[in-house]
Amino acid sequence: MPPSVFQCRSLVSLKLDTNCLTYSPSTSGCFPSLKYLHVTFRDYINERRVKIFLNCPALEDLTIVENVGGDVLELNISAPQLKTLTTDNLDCKFFVDAPRLENLNVNIDWPSLTSNYVLDNSKSLVKAKVHVKYIAPKHKHRYPSYVPNISKLLAGTSSVKYLTFLAPQYLEARYLPDYENLNQLELDLRCFCWDLVIELLKKCPSMKHLILNLHRTAWNHDYKPVNPPTLVPGCLSSHLKTVSMRGFHGEQEEVQVLKYLLNYGEVLNKITISTRNFVGNPACLTKEDLCKEILLFQKGSETCQVEVI
Template identity: 30%
Template sequence: MERTIQSSIKRQKVSDNTSSIDRLSAASPDDVLCHILSFLPTKSSVSTSILARRWRFLWTHVPNLNFGIETLFISRRKSFSEIITRVMFLHKVQSLNTFRLSRFVCCSEHEIETWITTVMSRHVKNLVINLGNNHIKFHECLFTSKILVDLRLDCCLFFHLNGTVCLPSLKKLHLCSIQLDGDETFPHLISGCPVLEELIIEKIINQKMVSFSISSPTIKRLKVAFQLGIWRSGCRLQIDCPALRYLQLQLCLFDDLVSAQKLTSLIEADIRYKVHREVEDDYDNLSVLNFIDTLCSVNCLKFSSAKSFTNRPFVDQGRPIRRFNNLTKLELVADWFFLVKFLENAENLEVLIIREGHGMHKKPKNWIEPFQQVPKCISSHLRTITIDGFGFTEPEFDMVKYILRNAEVLNKMEIYFIPPSGPKVKNEALKRISLFHRGSEACQLVIYRDPLRNKL
């Protein structure tokens, strides 16, 4: 009796699901259903063919093909490549919106080239290829497409460009774990993308390169991340992108690693220097400062570097003063030499965030009060300050005291202590800071005992 009831319930559920599917089918035209299916992995899209007669071949009209790890589980009797080949054979769309291939099993170079050539013949607009460190030479059609808008290549270990590059519609280019075969390969690629707006470069591999040049009059967003061990020490990165509005760099610190010009349109920048040697080098410091000065037009800046600037007279000597008049928000994970530099030269700074990077709480803070009058940003613009990683050193107390005393329009100062800190030390620090004179009567001082924002 119990089994009969359970069977009845199951039949009712199946009936309800079928009714729901039928109602969805009846209320929606095919193009709407295909649009819904386009958001699913191809495996899930193909699986809908068992729902009803109308759904049997509906997936073949979906404008997106997305092959990932889930494709492996469609059938135990067929290989990954057989599944992809079969799906692409049955697929009827002649103008593909997106083709995504994430290869997690062994496929031959011939199969990969055949798939890419096929989708290029179907005028694909967005192409995402992860070849899993496969050695492959792409067909010329990949770099002569008039339709391609977004191209992302990941783990294509050897990247050869011998022929013409003509991508008149390409707006986004993402290259990750690519090994270039010479200094001119990348400039040759970029020169063939006349409307490129976004460029992301990660883990470019080349131990023989002397220079890496990024020059484009149209790029608006640029992200570059190099890694030690796959990038040649001393190779110079040169940026010439006058239309650039957003810049993110993750760099290993070597002599004169990066230079930039014509960044007058830049609004936001995120610069991270990774230090891989402990020897103090004044010319390294000077190189960093010269590059930072080229960012003088930014509104929002994040700057991170574990490099110490102990020889301030050298790096200041004979240097022209660069004003950061547009800078309103600054996030700093660096030697406090930069803190003083920006306070003195960013007159309109409103939001200041000071963070402690890995191991930086053990280094001297290098806080020196501004030499002449109180910086204009402190006295008339600075409204919010966050100190994330207060280490109870005297330079830190001196900096907080100076800013609280001179910040006349400050609304809020938040301080987070570095854990672990005993309650006695924290309470003494809280008492000491709370007694500092405040130039702004409206200033709210909030001190947290840990990064979870638990107040003292």
């Protein structure tokens, strides 16, 4: 690309698909008027250290997609006006300095041990979605643990109000920050890890809304059922107002989760159970049996309504 493109003052939106990108940023910055930038890196890019994001003064919306083999990319993103950042399949080292960042969507697909994700100066963050590639339990031994590599990324999301974790069973409580401002938490569960979920709830003392996306593969024989914990996170007794359980199949562990939330949710207003993909079998309850059993569960909140849809 000619240097004039990087300094063009009339360029507001750019979509770039490339495997060759060399740029030495000038002191005056890059893309002075650009607000929307979508970059897809293809194949083996010629430069590992990508510099076009170093100083983009007007950039508000940035999407980076990687389809790159070989070494890990190094990305430094400095954009004082950036509000939305989306990355997909990005195995890299990235450092983000975006004081006005409000929306973050990160899809991490098979990161290497050298990957590193750092969010700096992210106090304005409102919504964050972190998707970690799911690995079936029988294949997990083939891949090294990369949870520590995203710990700095998670630390940078501590100010969010709305947080979505996909495949959170790979997370560990010690890598999670305290989410003092969190209003809504959404978890995508392929196995129910009591310890992790309870630790998450403990770190979200003011959370009002909880969404659990349940997958049938979550309740399989690779995970041994355990008794619900006796520990009750503070948000259950003081703040949690609504719970949504999506993809409910009536498996024993799912019912156990429902019973726990009903029992200890002292200020709950409503629990919604979605059974649209409900498939009965000898090991599961029928819908009718489920509704009857729920009526017998002890409730911590007398005003809590349970809706089965």
